[in-house]
Amino acid sequence: MLGVASGKLSSWISRQILHYSSVGGYLETVIQLVKPNWRDGYYRAEIVAVKKLHANTVEVQLKVPSYWPVHKAGQHLELTLEIDGRLVTRLFTIASSPSLAKSKRLVRLVVKSQPHGILTPKLEALALGSWVNVSKPSGDFTFQFNLQPEQRALFLAAGSGITPFIAMLNAMLNNMLDDQSRSNKHERDANVSALHLVYYAKPGEHLLLDELEVIAEQLDFFTFELLTRTKDGELSKKLPTLNADALYVCGPSPFYHAAAEFAKRENLPIYAEHFSLIPTTPDEQQTFTAQLNSELIELTNAEPVLTQLLAKGRQLTYGCKMGICHQCQCVKKSGVVKNLRTGEVSDRGEELIQLCVSQLMTDVELEA
Amino acid sequence: MISLTSEKTNQKPSQLASQELNQKPSHKTEPNYEQLGQQLDGLRAETMAKVGQEDANYIRLIIRLQRLVQWSGRILIVLGFVSPILWAIGVLLLAAGKILDNMEIGHNVMHGQYDWMNDKHINSKAYEWDIACDGASWNRVHNYEHHTYTNIVGKDRDYGYGLLRLSNDFAWRVKNLWQFVTYILLSVLFQWGIAYHEMAAERVFFGKKKDNRQHKISHAELKQRFFSKGARQLVTDYVIFPLLAGPFFLWVLVGNLVANLLRNLWTSTIIFCGHFTEHAQVFQEAECKNESKGQWYYRQALGSSNIKGGNWFHVSTGHLSFQIEHHLFPDMPARRYREVAPRVKEIFAQHGIHYNTGSFLRQYASVLKRIIRYSFP
Numbered sequence: 001m002l003g004v005a006s007g008k009l010s011s012w013i014s015r016q017i018l019h020y021s022s023v024g025g026y027l028e029t030v031i032q033l034v035k036p037n038w039r040d041g042y043y044r045a046e047i048v049a050v051k052k053l054h055a056n057t058v059e060v061q062l063k064v065p066s067y068w069p070v071h072k073a074g075q076h077l078e079l080t081l082e083i084d085g086r087l088v089t090r091l092f093t094i095a096s097s098p099s100l101a102k103s104k105r106l107v108r109l110v111v112k113s114q115p116h117g118i119l120t121p122k123l124e125a126l127a128l129g130s131w132v133n134v135s136k137p138s139g140d141f142t143f144q145f146n147l148q149p150e151q152r153a154l155f156l157a158a159g160s161g162i163t164p165f166i167a168m169l170n171a172m173l174n175n176m177l178d179d180q181s182r183s184n185k186h187e188r189d190a191n192v193s194a195l196h197l198v199y200y201a202k203p204g205e206h207l208l209l210d211e212l213e214v215i216a217e218q219l220d221f222f223t224f225e226l227l228t229r230t231k232d233g234e235l236s237k238k239l240p241t242l243n244a245d246a247l248y249v250c251g252p253s254p255f256y257h258a259a260a261e262f263a264k265r266e267n268l269p270i271y272a273e274h275f276s277l278i279p280t281t282p283d284e285q286q287t288f289t290a291q292l293n294s295e296l297i298e299l300t301n302a303e304p305v306l307t308q309l310l311a312k313g314r315q316l317t318y319g320c321k322m323g324i325c326h327q328c329q330c331v332k333k334s335g336v337v338k339n340l341r342t343g344e345v346s347d348r349g350e351e352l353i354q355l356c357v358s359q360l361m362t363d364v365e366l367e368a
Numbered sequence: 369m370i371s372l373t374s375e376k377t378n379q380k381p382s383q384l385a386s387q388e389l390n391q392k393p394s395h396k397t398e399p400n401y402e403q404l405g406q407q408l409d410g411l412r413a414e415t416m417a418k419v420g421q422e423d424a425n426y427i428r429l430i431i432r433l434q435r436l437v438q439w440s441g442r443i444l445i446v447l448g449f450v451s452p453i454l455w456a457i458g459v460l461l462l463a464a465g466k467i468l469d470n471m472e473i474g475h476n477v478m479h480g481q482y483d484w485m486n487d488k489h490i491n492s493k494a495y496e497w498d499i500a501c502d503g504a505s506w507n508r509v510h511n512y513e514h515h516t517y518t519n520i521v522g523k524d525r526d527y528g529y530g531l532l533r534l535s536n537d538f539a540w541r542v543k544n545l546w547q548f549v550t551y552i553l554l555s556v557l558f559q560w561g562i563a564y565h566e567m568a569a570e571r572v573f574f575g576k577k578k579d580n581r582q583h584k585i586s587h588a589e590l591k592q593r594f595f596s597k598g599a600r601q602l603v604t605d606y607v608i609f610p611l612l613a614g615p616f617f618l619w620v621l622v623g624n625l626v627a628n629l630l631r632n633l634w635t636s637t638i639i640f641c642g643h644f645t646e647h648a649q650v651f652q653e654a655e656c657k658n659e660s661k662g663q664w665y666y667r668q669a670l671g672s673s674n675i676k677g678g679n680w681f682h683v684s685t686g687h688l689s690f691q692i693e694h695h696l697f698p699d700m701p702a703r704r705y706r707e708v709a710p711r712v713k714e715i716f717a718q719h720g721i722h723y724n725t726g727s728f729l730r731q732y733a734s735v736l737k738r739i740i741r742y743s744f745p
Contacts, residue, residue, distance in 0.1 A: 015600075016600055016603070016604060016608070017604050017608065019496035019497065019498060019600075020489065020496070021489070021494065025488065025489040026435075026489075027435070028489065029428045029429075029431045029432040029435065030432055030435050030436075032428070032432075033432070039488075040488065040489065041488055082421075082424070084420035084421050085419075085420045085421040085422070085423055085424030085425070085484075085485055086420070086424070086484060086485055086486055087485060087486040087487060088486070089486075317508075319508075319511065319512030319513075319516060320512060320515075320516040322661075324515060324516065324698060324699065325511045325512040325515055325516055325698075326479070326480035326483070326492050326507075326511055326699065327507070327508065327511060327512045329480065329483070329492060329493060331493075342413070342416070351486050352483050352486070352491055352492075352493060
């Protein structure tokens with residue numbers, strides 16, 4: 001009651017007197033004097049450990065605030081760093097269990113750094129005790145504990161796609177330990193009868209192996225095998241040899257597509273999270289799907305987005321059509337565009353773009 | 369793959385030379401537009417590549433400073449009952465706070481100069497300033513019309529604000545005889561002039577509706593936004609804060625009134641110095657059809673004038689003392705104008721373009737002279 005009233009009062013004050021969408025936003029720069037990197041609308045997390053797992057993989061432990069809503073195993077969060085004055089946001093799957101977040105407020109990320117990436121190469125240089133910003137967890141790639149006895153779930157991971165499975169397996173392990181401590185020692189998780197992980201990576205680049213071994217030792221229904229494409233062949237060849245009632249996939253798009261095709265053929269349920277790299281400049285004409293507010297529109301990369309939308313009769317605010325006046329600016333929720341004025345290729349995440357100088361490089365989601 | 373300007377660059381700027389209007393310096397020798405365009409584009413790209421942490425830290429520092437100055441001003445105004453000197457300092461601080469908000473922060477952020485920061489609050493879509501004018505309305509008229517059609521007669525409504533006659537391209541009317549008084553009144557009420565600006569041009573309340581005008585926004589919405597933003601300003605400064613001061617109601621009311629007046633006079637003066645000095649030129653619509661990027665730069669250069677001063681002076685004008693650089697590169701973080709200015713001057717000299725700059729007093733005297741000169745036919 002009091003909370004609602006004070007919320008209303010603060011939103012009235014910010015609108016009427018401060019002209020800001022929130023009091024926190026108005027005071028942000030002042031609050032930052034006391035709390036470095038405090039940002040309105042984000043959670044502030046402290047870096048408590050940074051460890052290099054591999055030449056190109058880094059493990060980062062974050063301490064989240066007590067009011068951070070704990071994730072479900074398999075979910076991701078947005079990590080935001082200020083890089084040369086610019087807030088850069090990337091999605092990362094949480095590679096630790098919800099109970100660790102609940103009991104110790106710790107969240108672990110395991111990140112493969114992209115050689116020409118903006119954010120990932122900075123992670124290994126993060127200082128202990130420094131502050132970064134994170135979002136609340138989101139995503140629906142979580143384990144559906146609804147398999148019948150005698151049914152078999154198959155986890156398919158590629159490269160750093162192992163992370164959500166590590167979170168899920170750790171969560172199962174914690175649940176089991178909890179159950180045991182609650183005295184029903186002989187019953188194990190009745191909902192899962194068998195769980196098998198097929199983990200593809202480049203030779204010698206399989207991550208978190210010691211952890212997988214510990215889990216396999218303790219969870220007697222869990223087995224795993226490590227594969228490399230060069231030695232064991234493509235996933236599409238491997239799949240028919242496996243016995244599964246449901247598929248869980250996390251890896252790059254081609255990996256996912258191989259699994260999806262198999263699932264369709266065999267009529268199996270499939271749950272997936274897949275990622276792709278930022279594309280290079282397209283040389284030939286391509287067609288993409290743009291989601292403008294809630295409408296889906298087919299656009300090409302041959303002309304700026306604004307020109308095409310106006311030609312299709314969409315009502316948009318615009319001005320100079322040469323990238324100067326910022327009238328046609330809109331929020332890009334996702335997707336990659338190239339700024340024709342500067343030649344800069346955008347990030348995948350949310351940012352402001354000027355439609356009149358934007359060329360599509362992938363499908364996009366726009367809010368105008 | 370897509371070129372934004374290529375279809376235009378081959379056009380000969382023949383119209384420019386043919387339009388020689390009396391009473392202003394002629395366009396003399398024509399610069400090499402293509403080279404001018406390339407040089408200025410190059411300068412922009414080179415400077416924008418340097419934009420980063422330093423600029424983000426700077427704008428955050430200014431925003432922090434603004435909060436400090438504005439709120440200490442508001443507190444000192446109430447302490448006027450202790451000593452009128454505190455009240456006077458408070459009024460000056462509040463005015464300074466409003467000037468920082470309107471110019472170095474509001475004007476520049478709303479131009480998109482800091483959009484690259486990806487900050488939820490410091491960007492041209494989200495920022496709303498502490499002034500009667502609705503930010504979105506200003507964005508339409510100023511960012512688009514004024515910056516795209518700078519000083520083009522009939523296209524740039526900022527030119528004399530439809531109230532003042534500042535060139536022979538406008539027919540003389542009897543009301544121009546007392547336009548100096550009109551100018552003083554406009555300066556005193558500047559925030560309301562800016563707020564009303566778009567509606568005046570759209571003939572929302574008075575005057576003949578123009579048929580050929582493309583409406584980007586309905587009159588009903590314009591009115592609603594005008595009254596809602598205006599009311600918010602009035603209620604905040606003249607009702608809420610005075611009431612909060614209880615018995616010192618009047619101290620606060622008058623203090624806020626004076627602070628707003630000072631802000632109005634300062635912003636109006638700086639803006640007039642940027643565009644209406646004696647030598648700032650106007651253009652005809654026909655001249656500017658099918659302009660190339662180089663020609664566009666040229667027009668920006670001739671339509672603007674700078675004011676010399678120290679760093680704090682530049683901050684207090686929101687770097688509009690670098691009006692020329694601002695018009696060439698409206699979305700470059702304004703503090704960078706200081707470092708590009710010498711290079712711009714060099715490029716102008718190379719093309720024989722007049723770089724209009726001078727001390728504050730000289731430029732302001734030149735504005736007043738122009739207002740008086742064009743009062744008469």
